Amino acid sequence: MITIELNGKQQTVPPGSAVTDLLSIIGSDGKSVAIVVNDEIIRPDKRSAHRLLEGDRVEILIFAGGG
């Protein structure tokens, strides 16, 4: 397993996991989220090809209520 940082916390994923695999692990369908890996926005059409590496900083974001 490799360790990444997901939303500020440590998360282990199998080596070679794609961003789409990470979405499955955390229970997101990916439709309503933005994904940023090391400050790079990963668009939906690139998520299955983008492989995660040890130490990657990942942010998965939603739209929540706000004024």
Next chain:
Amino acid sequence: MNFLQLGSYTFSSRLILGTGKFSSATVMLEAIRASGAQLVTVALRRFNRDQPADDLFSPLRAVPGITLMPNTSGASTAAEAVRAANIARELSGSPFIKVEIHPNPQHLMPDPIETFEACRILAKEGFLVMPYIAADPVLAKRLEEVGCASVMPLGSAIGSGQGLATVEMLNIIIRESNIPVIVDAGLRSPSEAALAMEMGCGAVLVNSAVAVSDNPPAMAEAFAEAVSAGRKAFKAGLMSKSSLAIATSPLSAFLGAKV
């Protein structure tokens, strides 16, 4: 028809609704529908698998005729706001961004320096920039000059319900502005929204006053009617104030008058 023009977008509703503090997404959606609002704000937050109801994007996407205006709340610097704006645009597909940079949670007053810098950058990147600011006429004009689509001066502190505390400064901003002036924050009652529109505001943004009321959908509808009434009054041309009385009935030819 009398439309609110923001960039290439036109809106028939001049009430912008915030989506925070509602008891549920269902109540929020009812309030949006009742208000006729076409522009709603949202915040960008981390996904939390234990709180799936936090995600409002899915329910909002189901409402026809809604354009999202993400805000940058949580950002303390221009760099953070710019980063949030780019992520928000990629997720929403909307060019609107409410630049909201308030580092102090006690008063939530916007940082004018970081806000100006963020707006300068985001306007160049093609966003429709909607800056949340104190009611500062000089800052408002400088933001217009760097290409903001509107300015959003506060009525009073976010969520405080203190109303249009900044009315005199708002008058100056409205007089000087060539872009829509949208009062945002602190409104409590529809009459305050009507007053803002009578003064010449292009729109008002309301969140707490609707979300925290006893009946958010009914309150949302009341705000919509007030905004509409205030705008109609502004276009109809309010009479001037006088320090003396000016009679409405004739002051002569009374019944029984001595001639």
